[in-house]
Amino acid sequence: MNAKVVVVGSLNMDLVARAPRLPRAGETLAGDSFCTVPGGKGANQAVAAARLGAGVAMVGNIGDDPYGLQLRQALEAEGVDCQGVSVCPGVSSGVALITVDAASQNCIVIVPGANGLLSPESVQRCDALLQAAEVIICQLEVPSETVAWTLARARSLGKRVILNPAPAVGPLPAHWFANIDYLTPNESEAQALTAMPVNDLDSARRAGERLLQLGAGKVIVTLGAQGALLVSREGSQHFPAPVVQPLDTTAAGDTFIGGFAAALVQGQEEGEAIAFGQRAAALSVTRAGAQPSIPYLVELAP
Structure with missing residues (x-):
């Protein structure tokens, strides 16, 4: 494929x-369970x-550690092409x-490890993959200069470009926006990108309009149980979320992005x-873990 x-x-x-509640600063809590699960926004x-x-x-x-091997194997088990996944010795x-x-x-506390060494040159070595793609997706868990290079290269190749600005801690560089077809923040990320409060549909629309003014092609603000809001130069459209009983929200946003991209390349x-993407994300939050919670296409059959 x-x-x-x-x-x-x-x-x-x-x-x-897993614990009954999140600990306060300086507090030690007794937890209920522990597990290791392949994740990372990109891999998810x-x-x-x-x-x-x-x-x-x-x-x-x-990295060249047991976790690295497990991470690659988890992707390969799903049929993901891993020729662009490099091992960083000693990291x-x-x-x-x-x-x-x-x-x-x-x-969540993230320690980047080998992710922090992903350079523009690393991505450039995989240019054949970029050229063959229809949709190219980036997030913010690798160095910003690498994201910037990838967005610009994807735009120069005429690909559809999705930037999931997670985790966002402040505004994006101004020159990034013209290279983004779909900017997909959640509420807190939209607030960080615009310095505007985002807590409902109206405030999400205003934040989305601000991001359009900055140059983004279109903005999809994901709002959890409130659904998603598409903001474009033609106006805004609200997509209500399916109603489910959540168990674990980890990777729900990643599932939405992956589902959205998969549907686009399949011609939807x-x-x-x-x-x-919303249907896939809704099913994912009823399950524990990051990648284990992500549904398969057959599970979303009408």
Whole structure:
């Protein structure tokens, strides 16, 4: 299967502890369970797109440690092309320390490891993959100069470009926006990108309009249980979320992105692709873990 979706981004091993609640500063809590789960926003999005019907290639870095081997094997098991996944000698793989409470909310500390060494030159060596793609996806868990280079190269190749601005801690560089077809922040990320409060549909629309003014092609603000809001120069459209009982919200946003991209390369129109991504994300939050929670296409059959 040719890789029509190329994901340039992070691979992390998620170290997940479940506890009754999130600890306060300086507090030690007794947890309920612990597991290690392949994750990272880039790898999660690659797995989601692959499980949901797309041919996918991953470009990223792993360390020369047992976690790195497990991360590569997890992608290969899903049929993801890993020729663009490089091993960094003497460096740990990225890890994410995740605590999930009884209400399914989480807090996360990320140690980039090998992800921090993904350079523009690393991506350039995979240019054949970029040239063959239809959709190229980036996030913010690898160096910003690498994201900038990839966005610009994807635009020069005429590809559809998705930037998931996660984790966002402030505004994006101004010159990035013209290279983005779909900017996909959640509420907190939209607030960080615009310095505007985002807590409902109206404020999400205003933030989306601001990001359009800055030059983004279109903006999809994901709002959890409130659904998603597409903001474009033609106006805005709200997509209500399917109603589910959440267990673990980890990777829900990544599942949405992967599903959205997979639907686009399979020829679905924009609104259908958003709704498809939402259905996949809704199913994912009813399950624990990052990649283990991501559904397969057959599970979303009407």
